[in-house]
Amino acid sequence: MPTFTFKGGVHPPQRKDITRDKEIQSLPVPDVVYLFMTNHVGAPAKPIVKVGDFVKTGQLIGEAANGISANVHSSVTGEVVGIESVINASTGRRDQAIVVKRTSEDQWEYLSHDKDFKKFSKEEIIQIVKDGGVVGLGGAMFPTHIKMIVPNNKVVDYLIINGAECEPYITIDDRMMREKADEIIKGIEILDYVLDPKKIFIGIENNKPEAIEIIRNNVRNNAKIKLVPLQTKYPQGAEKQLITAITKREVPEGGLPIDVGTLVFNVSTIYAIYDAVVNGKPLVERGITISGSGVKRPGNYWFRIGTTVADLLKYVGIVEEDKIDRILYGGPMMGIPISSIDLPTFKGNNAITVLTKEEILKRRTYPCIRCASCVEVCPMGLQPYYLKKLSDARRNDLAEENGILSCIECGACSYICPSNIDLSRSFQTTKKVIQAIQKRRG
């Protein structure tokens, strides 16, 4: 099977066997949910309910602001008990969240929807996606409806469906493709109808043979859709790397995929689009992989957005507390460590990973020996060793000149470094500083 890939990258242990054959199970609806008004990138949504209000499942509670923003819906049926500021590990600050206490079984509030999506105009479908608060579920959480509005001077040549799932441990997209192939194909057809690309590619890493098989059989009769097996390599699922692997096109520095005529959607996002348009369900639940050596019943689950990590872990069970080293939103390569299990989940959560102390290598840091491994593995063609030097010296101008803003923070450099130097972390900081300065200069 010929596979496609990008330049650079690493091969961390995959550990997907733990959950890849576990069917997606629905978790019990939690008693309380915390719904961030920043459940996406961009401007926070505006709360339109107040404490004491009764809300239904799927009812709009946070209205998208102007510009880049997205709607937020209640994920349970119950009473609004608070509007508080809660630590949001995905943004790294405290964000406003609406707290809803469940008081009864689900009473759904639906969007306008139809089994035959072609009854809607393209604009109406984009409006439904917007109403439904759909955002990129691969982790980026970019509002999907904005992506679907193609600027007048751009053309969509290729629509790319991201089923790469290159992070270790995570298998939810794999399961989605295996269990919900029909729905995902339907979702792709919706996007095809709205965007009218010349060609559609579905990229899946070749460590998911079942998903490849099922999707291939499902798209056999559609000449426009092509399945592309990808080499299993991290970060194959990163947007730019995926585009280049499949189309050989490179997104220009500082540009967007649409600049090279491509748009990328994650398979879970596609499902959310389908669910909104065909079933009228706003984005209030999604699939998640809960795994790691610290989890007793690792698997793939269907959960309500806003459930606390503690509630999720209560259901799957965790090992003794003193054995646990860290708990992550996401997988071990890019996952965000959380400081407390009382924090809530958000739309971009595709995994919770519980790592035990045994799994964390306690390694000494040595000086850089210029082995060039970081340069070799960087999927963006950067020189991490040099950027690290510049970051340490606070030479932000030179760091910028050498492309630090192109860093996608995949962590491949830190992973491979024999001297155990925290390269990508310092780039994160330097990037933030540079961006803040740029913003102030206007």
Add this chain to the structure above:
Amino acid sequence: MRLSTDAAPHFRTNDSTRKVMLDVLIALTPAVIASTWIFGLRALFIMLYSMVLAEGLEYITVRFIRKQKDFKPDFSASVTGLLLGMNLTLGVNWWQILIGVMVSILIAKHAFGGLGQNFFNPALVGRVFLMISFPTAMTTWYQPFYYRNPTIMTAASPLGMLLDQGVDQVLKNYSYWDMFVGKIPGSIGEVCTLALIIGFIYLLIRDRVKVMIPLSYIGTVVVFSSILYLVDPIKFGNPLFHLLTGGLILGALFMATDMVTTPMTAKGEFVFGLGAGVLTVLIRLFGGYPEGVSFSILIMNAFVPLIDDWLKPKIYGTSKGGAKK
């Protein structure tokens, strides 16, 4: 529950500088054994003495001068010491070796800031220092297996003979096979090409080496010496002769590939090897010394910052290489 909030990635490769250095030491072992067979126990003593001295000096420097309390050897100094020992002759004595090691570790390595900070290959700096300070001792080449037949202890090196007497005279004394397995006079660790290649294959398997450098270095020597061979085969020798004599193989496989003092991209490595190859042939045939590997590598070491600046990798999404305008 106390949770660690260390930054991603939470998985790291189970590798370390120490393991890299240990692999280099393992890769040098076949050559050490071969040299002991060829030049006797004194050769083994010199190599081990130099290695232990280097590691000891490193300890003293880091622990007592830099006052780093939790010193844990990374074995980079052992590699330096061993390579220096392999670059010596049996003619040097214990205090000369001590001076060489001090120059390598104290000046070439720690004066620049220690591991990873030095511009020049420390072992080669030590060697060149000794060669300039003690030229007689450093060019007293012992006959292979002299310990079996102590009547003729020393001889001219093949490269020295080439300059004085032409290639035919050398080939009367030594066959190419002799040169390949190391039965020729020369520096302790450089003579056995076979053992060096075996060690290098180990490094290749372990992915511990900047492969482009030996390829372009040796390739350049072959091409350049072939051209000169066509000009005058007797005076300049042939490419095979240049490959198998002197320190080219030791230099190209183990010294020019020192990670710290070489470029960071394949293109840069190519240029590094090319420069070293041209310089080596020029010094060997037209310079004041019969051998030029050490000088060539050191000169190219000096160019590394410029090469790195010049040949940056192409940043994704930019049409031109390196930094944007």
